Structures are given as C-alpha cells and as structure tokens.
Amino acid sequence: MSKSTKTPDACPHCGRKLSPWEKVLLGVDRVLMCRHCWYRIILDVRYEDKSDDDKSKPKDTK
Numbered sequence: 001m002s003k004s005t006k007t008p009d010a011c012p013h014c015g016r017k018l019s020p021w022e023k024v025l026l027g028v029d030r031v032l033m034c035r036h037c038w039y040r041i042i043l044d045v046r047y048e049d050k051s052d053d054d055k056s057k058p059k060d061t062k
Contacts, residue, residue: 006043013039 007027010017014037018026026032030043 008041011037011039011041013037013041 007023008018009023011034014034016034016036018032022032026041026043030045032041033039034041
C-alpha cells in the first residue's frame with residue numbers, strides 16, 4: 001500500500017499488481033474493478049462531520 005496516497009499496490013484478492021493508471025483511478029474514484037479476477041476494490045473513505053458550532057459561526061469576510 002502506498003503511504004502517500006493510501007491506495008493498494010496490488011489487488012487484495014488475487015495479488016496482481018495495479019498499473020500506475022489503475023492506481024490513479026482508484027485514488028480518484030475510490031472504486032476499481034480488477035481486470036484479472038473481476039474483484040471490486042473499494043477504498044473506505046470516512047468523512048469528518050463538522051460540529052454544529054463550526055456551522056453556526058459566521059465566516060470572516062474581507
């Protein structure tokens with residue numbers, strides 16, 4: 001797994017190495033189908049919800 005992008009270097013199901021282009025697609029779309037075994041690689045993305053306090057604060061306009 002690449003440390004900078006946290007995308008896998010190979011298919012977790014069959015172990016086939018992903019091409020650089022497949023890594024880019026996986027990093028952008030977060031989903032990729034392995035061309036060798038047809039396993040769907042899905043990256044788990046967790047979004048942080050802003051607290052209600054942050055939403056109620058007025059934005060500083062200049």
